[in-house]
Amino acid sequence: MTADPHVAAVHRDAAHRFSKVTVDVVRLLEGLGVEGDAHAGVTVQHLSRIRADPTQPNLRQVHLIAVELLDELRENGFDVLPGALGENVTTSGVALLGLPTGALLHLGPDAVVEVTGLRNPCVQIDRFRPGLLKEVVHTDAAGVVVRRAGVMGVVRAGGEIRPGDPVAVVLPAAPFRPLERV
Template sequence: MPGVTVVAVHRDAEHRFSKQPVEEIVLLAGLGVKGDAHLGVTVQHRSRVRRDPTQPNLRQVHLIHAELLDEVSHEVRPGDLGENVTTRGVDLLGLPTGTLLHLGAEAVVRVTGLRNPCTQIDGFSDGLLRELVTRDEAGHVVRLGGVMGVVERGGVVRAGDAIVVETPAGEPRPLEPV
């Protein structure tokens, strides 16, 4: 896939909605993004911790395709929606569950599912949630807020790094919210 790249990387040590742009992030195998509030083996998202703090953290890394930011009618920059990695040139939402994303020279993230956008998005920009959670012609909910993954192999990721997509063998399983 030509032109499949990392546009920007972000992290934030606090549980804020948007993440700060940085020169590089360090992915730690089985944990997530070093220095990010969502780092951990078990779930770190506050609403999920309240429900069951022992759940595995299937949301260690959040990825959004820059094409989404280009399409929405709101002013949204990379990192504004809380993603760790902004990509370009790969249909993240069309990937099957278990796809491996090789980011840069070393890091590998396994896609676990779809981000389930929440009402905090309207706190960032009123009405944006309606653009990120829509319905298809059959009336099924369509989530456009990116994908979540876990770190299979650690490494440094920077803007401009290539992304290599490795789909899993066997029957593809569509992404579901995690």
């Protein structure tokens, strides 16, 4: 984490579209996700996962991306604004990808999101911006797949969050479990 971890922007969309609409405030609902968002629900809401098994628990209620990734993508020639990659919360100053499974993100005065894993982006990201998939998913020199398209989580405590709200991270008890795709 860097100095002054905070919420940079918040987003939602009632329809299943790739990008989300930036708004002034979102309300997180405990056990469900972002009020008014197509991905809110107790069971899976992603269309491909519904087809596979609609009874699966929804471990992807909230999608978070660090603004630092968006800045890096912009430096590499991809104009990607907050919300464009489908995240609900854009953070600043939080090393999201380095968190362990089960880390708690306190967002604003009341909301708490438990990190469940890594977003596994699909070909839709290349439809949005050709070549972007290889920027956010690649294989390192050791042959390990590296996913950088943000983290997913479930809402443990509801509340409203706005840009500028503080973010506090509470780590789970050791030993830490590394994030895997969800």
